[in-house]
Amino acid sequence: MRYFEPRPVHHRLGLACLGVGLQHGALPTVGPRTLDHHVAVVISAGRGWLRVDDGPSMDVVAPALLWLTPGSRHHYAPDPAIGWDEGFVDFTGPAVEAYTELGCIEPERPVVPLSDTLPARTAISRIARAAHHRNPLLEIECAAAVHELLVALRRARADTTADGRPLLHALARDAFLPLSIAEHATRLGLTAAELRTAVRGAAGCSPKDYLLGIRLARAQELLVGTSLSVAAVARRVGYTDPAYFSRIFARRIGTAPVRFRARQRGTVPGGWSHRVPEPDRPPLVSAGRATLERGAEECGRP
Structure with missing residues (x-):
């Protein structure tokens, strides 16, 4: 286990790493305690329990993630007969709010099932390797790895649709079909309300905004990289009405599709x-x- 004291300039990187640890076996009970920062505890093997504030004890079965958040009184331990393998990272910083809004940090879910812990353990190991006090880039390398860790944990979260596919992957796969949100929900075996709740928690936005981001990103690629007409581009990304597509595009991108194409082709060397x-x-x-x-x-x- 290593702990650090980043300087104010390191906090301006968005996330500052305060500590890291890798340990396994019949570890001692932690807490009850309250911290003023976040801790991500990745359990890659074994089982145990977690209690937060005055709530009931929650079972923890690997692979799983424990979110320990500022101000919450937490208390946890592995099963003494089995133990567990854990890696943890303490962190703080102004970017925490954005990662929480985007669904990468979930204060309301202290125990999160994971599908895989290898990418997260790789990021934690990178912090541990960088964490020697002779390393002049210690705080910078560790901060970068905390960003990587949050993305890895988000990807590994075991949120699935009714037939077991990751929800956002399945929604993205169908993004270019001319379907309503209710029709997307039906294809995924959910009600529209369940889909809105799931996407809000997973991506930090509504299903409509999530799909719109995918559609407009692809539309920009097609406008710059092909000679398709605006109407054809609209159809390719799921809009049957080219005029409606143009209005949505201009509202979100800040310029009409035709002007966007002319501007980008005029500024990208070599054309398309x-x-x-x-x-x-x-x-x-x-x-x-x-x-x-x-x-x-x-x-x-x-």
């Missing part, structure tokens, strides 16, 4: 291509026109 270049033979872009044209040719630009 139907082909993705090979990683070991990227197109060459420089101020020289010959080099620019050679790069476009290698990219397969028509």
Whole structure:
């Protein structure tokens, strides 16, 4: 276990790591105690229990995540006969609020089932390796790994639809179908209210906003990367009415689809291509026109 005291400048990175630990076996009981910061405890093997404030004891069965949040009185321990494997990270910072709003931190769910702990354990191990006091980049490396940890934990959360598929993955797969929110919910085996609650908790927004973000991101790619008409782009991303698509696009992106295409093509060197270049033979872009044209040719630009 290692603990740190980041300076104020490190807190401005968004997240500051305050401590890290990797341990296993019949560990001692923790608490009751109250902290002024967050702790993510990743249980990769074993079982035990957690009690928060005056609530009932909750079973903890690996793989699982324990969220210990500021101001909550918590008390937990592994089963003395079985023990558990745990990795924990203490952290704080102004980015916590945003990660909570986006559903990556869940104060209302102290125990979260996980589908896999390997990515989270990898991030925790990275913090542990960086955590020696001769490392001049200790606080910076650890802060970066805390961001990575929160993303890994969000991906590993075992939220599933009725048939076992991750909810957001299934919703994203159908994002370009011209379906209402109620129809999306039916395809996922949920009511519209259940879908709204699940997506709000998982992504920090409504299903409509989640789908709109996916649709408009793809629309921008098609406008810049193809010669499809605006109407064709609209159909590709799930809108049967091109005029409605254009209004939504302009409202969210800040400019009409046609103007967006003209602006992006005018500022991206080399124009657009139907082909993705090979990683070991990227197109060459420089101020020289010959080099620019050679790069476009290698990219397969028509």
